[in-house]
Amino acid sequence: MTGIERYVVPASLEQAVECLQQLGEVTILAGGTDLMPQSQAGRLKIKRTLMNIRRIPELKGIALDGDVIRIGALTTISEIMRNDLVKKHLPVLAEACDHFASDQIRNAGTLGGNICNASPAGDTLVPLIVLDAEVELASKPDGKVYQRTMPLAEYFVGPGKTRRAPAELLTGVRIPLPPAGHVARFFKFGTRPALDISAISIGIAGILNQGVMTNVRVAFGAVAPTPVRALHTEEALEGKRLDAATIESVANVARDEVKPIDDIRATAWYRKEMIHNMTKRMLDHVAQA
Amino acid sequence: MNVAEKTKTIQPDSLIGKRIPKMDAPEKASGKTRYIHDIDLPGQLHGKILRSARVHARIRSIDTSAARALPGVHVVITAADIPDQRPIGVAKDHLPLKRDRVRSQRDEIAAVAAESEEIALQALKLIKVEYEDLPIISDPTEAIKPGAPLIHPEPHGADGSHEHLKQGMPVAYAGKPDNIAMRFDYGHGDVAQGEAESDVVIEDTFKLHYVTHCCMGVSGIIAEFDASGNLLMYSNTQVPFLHKREFAEYLNMDPSRIRIIQPPIGGGFGSKLDIYPFEVICVFLARAAKRPVKMVFSREEEFLASPTRQPVLLTLRSGCRKDGTLTFRQVHTLHDNGAYTSWGATTPFVMMQTFSSLYRVPHCDYHTTAVYTNNPYAGSFRGYGNLQATFAIEAHMDKLAEAIGMDPLDFRLKNAQEKGEVTGQGMSFKSCGFKECLTTAASRSDFRRKHRENIRNRNTPDPVKRGIGIASMLHVGGGAKIYPSDGCGTILKLDDFAHVTLITGASEIGQGSETVLSQLVCEELGLPISAVTVVNNDTDITPWDVGVHASRTTFIAGNSAIGAAKKAKAKILAAAAKKFECPEADLDLRGGFIIKAASGEPLIDLARLMRNLHFTEKAELVMTTFYYEPPSKHQDKGFKGDVxxxxxxxxxxxxxxxxxxxxxxxxxxxxxxxxxxRVLNRLGIEGQIEGGVVMGQGYALTEDLTIENGVMRNPNFRDYKLVTAPEIPEMDISFIESMDGEGPQGAKGVGEAPAICIAAATANAIYNATGVRIYGLPFTPERVYRALHGKAEKPYWKPWKPE
Incomplete structure (x- = not known):
């Protein structure tokens, strides 16, 4: 009963981007954990071509590339959670993966899929943003494969919408190795400890030196149409001594900075309260650590 | 048995209280159980239902022509195709296929039988319906106001004149002059006198929400007519014998031509006590298509079109004396009936028992009005109104105790019922372990000390506060005589190899009845549990039973099974006494043998004795029957009687x-x-209590079926939140064995009990932790946070009953 006319399974990145260039209307399938329920529920229509990208070797694996950790788009949430490089250098990402849906979904769902689904509540997005992650996009507009990168914080346009062009494929994520003294925290607030969609999420990162935070990154999930970097909150924290007065004022800035909506999971008022209370709690923990 | 033969004596042994794995567990755990989803009959078609796109509307027109023309579609039906359809349900206010009006989001408009589910679904999309919207009433307090739009208006002619229909017509034809679906009024004593004698009087309104059963196995049915016009249904019903009769009425058939077979049922919890439109519609489809038709819900449909627990607005006024004696209780409830009437409207039967009889209260006045709205309609659900009643009553037990400065446990002990009492409602407590329940749960949890300490710690800087709360419940434990008979029949046979076939009217819905009934039979016959096969799912084979409800199966079907087993035992011992030329009283059955009762010495293997009986000139088989009717009473019109x-x-x-x-x-x-x-199967009862606690936890903390203006916002497991494994608390369960004189081996029913108190006790625990009482459920983080910050509106409903 679907309108799918063609199913393609490219074996290489080049084949994949060539298909995208030539066929135009393509829906990309990786883990399928968002695509299948959304299309079954009628919220997403699968286009004329369905492209399964799971056999593309260039999209797989986690590797150190100089001072950058590259995670291929097809890496599953379970693989990230268990990976030694991630656990050593990016523990906050492993922690976020531990709060991600259920084992079954983590085993199938991919990092690229979580990013391209572009949910404001996507669990890996907030930690990746505070880790200064960049996305890699490949395309083949004129017979040659091109790659470009873009900060993840700029990638999202709205719910389900990104800056990826229709002929581009997201191939992976590049995360700079965090420097010495780097701290990063993630908090996911749902109504139960497992199998939940965030009512809000918070990522905070920076370099902590003798009680002072610099290079501050703060991002929030589920308080706007996309995951967002909170620039005012970052500014309020940047270069400040992490004492009780700073923490309270940063939490207040955070509450004022977000503009959430009411939905079935929470009201806007409650989301703002949680942004305040949990930003404060996270910074208290950083200060005490 | 060979081992035993060599031993000189067989020691007494008992199956009662042992940990016996459920008999259906290996099949279920290995994925071999064939649920209704797994059954496919030759020539079977697949049925699907088109439901309303509107909450409340007139149906202007229905065009099924494109659907009928779709290849693979056999039958498309609407109300116009079934001129003889009759209203169904508890109040006969519900036509399976709606004629001129839809009253809720779930309403059935048309149905399709096709060669595959996909074709049937595609056909539904081709059906065009024109609606004319009517005002939506989703707030029951609006629905009772004079002049509110009517959900079931009396029919009027085109010129507006009233069309007089015959007296006694069902609501679905005659309509109603107001939105009141059902009323219950009960009283004992004089509440005015009780109030005058009170030192403290409190009044609060409680708001109880929508939840639904979430059975793992979704609803389904297969209907088939044979060449002679006999109807066979594969159905998940909990009440096959009542349904046989009811279906006959709805289908204008002779009940004796209807047979119901129950495949293994993937969860009931009360949801399968009523007949729903999909079941009748599936029979209509099978009749029209002349083929078997199977209909199985999707999960979303299960949420939308299943009954819910009854949402209730409840105002309770209670009083006590300074010495802690309860003086009176006055209760007014407004039940949101939804668009049609199912068992949810009748939950006051149980609610009033809790108000009148859980604690000793000399004066009680109880009123319920169930009112039609355009919301989903409420059915029966484990606990049957008792969760709602207990939530209110136990909040007031804490509040009254605090008001007079008494320890909450002492206050409860002072007012708790005891063995031998007869309550104002006429319930007679022949066994009663209530006080022992209170003291055991309190001492094992160190309740008194923690309760005091938590109050002291409310103002410490730690943002996480600890709380402890107590609540108790009373529920029927020996059936409930809400029909003229509350009985159950058993047929028992032993074959030539002493294998027992236990044919019982009692249905298995996952609660473990097969295992407990087998235990009780084996206990009488001295056989291992492996010696029994249970047949319990075919109305043409099994004897009558009123159904699985009211926590009755162990008690009623258990006594019935014991009765049949005792008769078999008597016959066996009589034969053995003859053979060994001794009095029957000298013999007994143990370990698969006839033994000498005094010494335990085996005389003959039971299987051999059975063959001796069979293969003689006076050939005989051991086959017995028993029908057990409990010594309970049908309540009088004032709801009084030992039910x-x-x-x-x-x-x-x-x-x-x-x-x-x-x-x-x-x-x-x-x-x-x-x-x-008494504990019969320790493993089974532990599982049933643990499961019930978790169901109560979901009611208290996470589950919330959100209905906005008649529309269900969360018909899925993503947004309807069941409790998941990491949230389940540590449990410490004690069994108080009061050895009921009428119960099978002393046992009483327990099916509903464990879910009943959890929300009430949780409310008291949150108050103990924070000093804030929350009057509405569930205790989701945002609701609790708002209450803690003074941003929650306290529900209020002025006590009201129709004149």
Whole structure:
């Protein structure tokens, strides 16, 4: 009963981007954990071509590339959670993966899929943003494969919408190795400890030196149409001594900075309260650590 | 048996109280159980239902021509195709296929039988319906106001004149002059006198929400007519014998031509006590298509079109004296009936028992009005109104105790019922372990000390506050005589190899009845549990039973099974006495042998004795029957009478951690003490109580079927939140064995009990932790956080009953 006319399974990145260039209307399938329920529920229509990208070797694996950790788009949430490089250098990402849906979904769902689904509540997005992650996009507009990168914080346009062009494929994520003294925290607030969609999420990162935070990154999930970097909150924290007065004022800035909506999971008022209370709690923990 | 043959004696042994794995567990655990989803009949078609796109509307027109023309479609039906359809349900206010009006989002408009589910679904999309919207009433307090639009208006002619229909017509034809679906009024004593004698009087309104059963196995049916016009249904019903009769009425058939077979049922919890439109519609489809038709819900449909627990607005006024004696209770409830009437409207039967009889109260006045709205309609659900009643009553037990400065446990003990009492409602407590439940649960949880300490710690800087709360329940434990008979029949046979076939009217819905009934039979016959096959799912084979409800199966079907087994035993011992030329009283059955009762010395293998009986000139088989009818009473018109043969009691203590910065309530520990009469299968009863506690936890903390203006917002497991494994608290369960004189081996029913007190005890625990009482459920983080910050509106409903 679907309108799918063609199913393609490219074996290489080049084949994949060539298909995208030539066929135009393509829906990309990786883990399928968002695509299948959304299309079954009628919220997403699968286009004329369905492209399964799971056999593309260039999209797989986690590797150190100089001072950058590259995670291929097809890496599953379970693989990230268990990976030694991630656990050593990016523990906050492993922690976020531990709060991600259920084992079954983590085993199938991919990092690229979580990013391209572009949910404001996507669990890996907030930690990746505070880790200064960049996305890699490949395309083949004129017979040659091109790659470009873009900060993840700029990638999202709205719910389900990104800056990826229709002929581009997201191939992976590049995360700079965090420097010495780097701290990063993630908090996911749902109504139960497992199998939940965030009512809000918070990522905070920076370099902590003798009680002072610099290079501050703060991002929030589920308080706007996309995951967002909170620039005012970052500014309020940047270069400040992490004492009780700073923490309270940063939490207040955070509450004022977000503009959430009411939905079935929470009201806007409650989301703002949680942004305040949990930003404060996270910074208290950083200060005490 | 060879081993035993060599031993000189067989020691007495008992199956009662042992940990016996459920007989259906290996099949279920290995994925071999064939649920209705797994059954496919030759020539079978697949049925699907088109439901309303509107909440409340007139149906202007229905065009099924494109659907009928779709290849693979056999039958498309609407109300116009079934001129003889009759209203169904508890109040006969519900036509399976709607004619001129839809009253809720779930309403059935048309149905299709096609060669595959995909084709049937595609056909539904081709059906065009024109609606004319009507005003939506989704607030029951609006629905009772004079002049409110009517959900079931009396029919009027085109010129507006009233069309007079015959007296006594069902609501679905005659309509109603107001939105009141059902009323219950009960009283004993004089509440005015009770209030005058009170030192403290309090009044509060409680708001109880929508939840639904969430059976793992979704609803389904297969209907088939044979060449002679006999109807066979594969159905998940909990009440096959009542349904046989009811279906006959709805289908204008002779009941004796209807047969119901129940495949293994993937969860009931009360949801399968009523006949729903999909079942009748599936029979219509099978009749029209002349083929078997199978209809199985999707999960979303299961949410949308299944009954819910009854949402209730309840105003309770209670009083006591300074010495802690309860003086009176006055209760007014407004039940949101939804668009049609199912068993949810009748939950006052149980609710009033809790108000009148859980604690000793000399004056009680109870009123319920169930009112039609355009919301989903409520059915029966484990606990049957008792969760709602207990929530209100136990909040007031804490508040009254605090008002007079009495310890909450002492206050409860002072007013708790005891063995031998007869309540104002006429319930007679022949066994009663209530006080022992209270003291056991309190001492095992260290309730008194923690309760005092938590109050002292409310103002410490730690944002996480600890709380402990107590609540108790009374529920029927020996059936409930709500029909003229509350009985159950058993047929028992032993074959030539002493294998027992236990044919019982009692249905298995996952609660473990097969195992318990087999235990009781084997206990009489001295056989291992492996010696029994249970047949319990075919109305043409099994004897009558009123159905699985009211926590009655162990008690009623258990007594019935014991009765049949005792008759078989008597016959066997008589034959053995003859053979060994000794009095019957000298013999007994043990370990598969006839033994000498005094010494335990085996005389003959039971299987050999059975063959001796069979293969002689006076050939005989051992086949017995028994029908058990409990000594309970049908209540009078004032709802008074000893409705159950025994009553079950329980106390549950809930401990929580409340994060005051998020509103998250973590349930850390549940200490329960249950008066179950006697433990029959320890493994089974533990599982049933643990499952019930978790169901109560979902009601208290996470589950919330959100209905906005008649529309269900969360018909899926993503947004309707069941409790998941990490949230389940540590449990400490004690059994109080009060050895009921009428119960099978002393046992009483326990099916519903464990879910009943959890929300009530949780409310008391949150108050103990924070000093804030929350009057509405569920205790989701945002609701709790708002209450802690003074931003929750306290529900209020002025006590009201129709004149």
């Amino acid at each position: 159950s043969a025994a009553y079950a009691w329980a106390t549950q203590v809930v401990e929580v951690e409340v994060d005051t910065e998020t509103g998250i309530v973590r349930m850390t520990r549940v200490t329960g003490a249950h008066d179950v009469g």
